[in-house]
Ligand SMILES: *Cc1c(COP(=O)(O)O)cnc(C)c1O
């Protein structure tokens with residue numbers, strides 16, 4: 001058992017995260033007018049970035065791809081038609097508080113609203129976590145619901161970031177899931193190995209490797225610069241523990257919408273034992289319009305990427321559409337656009353309907 005002091009390390013790292021614009025600008029040698037500019041955006045979704053992330057940003061470069069992912073800007077507060085608070089219909093898919101069942105066989109459990117890194121494009125930035133949180137009784141009712149559904153064979157722990165749970169809660173949750181006979185896999189969706197690599201300590205590794213069910217960890221990396229020394233070491237350790245590692249990315253304007261960058265990302269991930277899983281088109285959540293890549297550009301980038309990579313390093317390019325029974329492949333999105341150029345307004349209407357349902 002590691003010593004108490006050692007155990008506290010990642011919590012200290014989390015507490016020491018940068019959480020305000022003046023500190024961020026000072027630390028990165030940025031123009032202080034940025035401070036005033038992003039203040040309103042930061043009031044609705046706070047800035048938060050651990051030092052492990054900050055260290056990978058190039059000082060003095062306002063266009064740094066890692067900075068762009070976390071920097072609150074005025075662009076977020078503009079009115080954005082076709083962008084809404086629940087672009088993927090999550091609220092409509094809630095079975096018990098925090099348990100989303102959208103796709104056959106899989107249930108997604110939102111175990112916490114907290115994240116180590118606050119990504120400005122996050123589709124759950126508007127999710128009402130206050131009502132979906134992991135108080136033990138909420139988790140219990142989710143576990144009971146899963147136990148009563150033999151058709152569910154995989155549980156996905158998500159959030160927020162499930163690896164921000166303390167060891168005790170995570171252990172309890174994983175054991176409870178290990179005890180449900182009809183489950184075949186536990187999947188965790190987490191950005192922690194990248195955003196707060198010190199969390200991947202011996203205790204966490206023991207927790208993740210101990211149980212009956214195979215663990216699949218899907219991390220999120222959008223740019224090769226995110227894979228610094230600490231993150232790389234964390235991933236290598238997890239892989240050595242026999243955990244299946246996959247990566248998802250979001251295609252983001254000003255961050256990674258280039259075949260060169262995405263090629264490098266896939267190759268770097270492979271070298272660390274991580275296979276590319278999904279490349280998501282942006283979910284149109286309020287405040288994220290400045291990250292949107294036009295569909296024609298997405299198609300071009302993806303075509304060029306496909307030509308550059310062996311098939312097994314090519315992520316599946318998908319969008320999430322409310323009401324669909326799986327993620328939607330890019331080719332389908334493209335076809336929908338060609339067949340129904342008014343698709344945008346239809347999905348807006350559907351979103352409005354879903355939002356109205358969520359309120360009653
Ligand atoms: C994305 C998602 C899943 C997982 O989908 P896979 O295609 O299996 O990765 C499951 N449930 C919900 C609600 C999701 O949004």
Ligand code: SF4
Nearest residue numbers: 115118119122160191
């Ligand atoms: S880590 Fe994931 S859930 Fe958390 S803010 Fe970033 S994208 Fe959203």
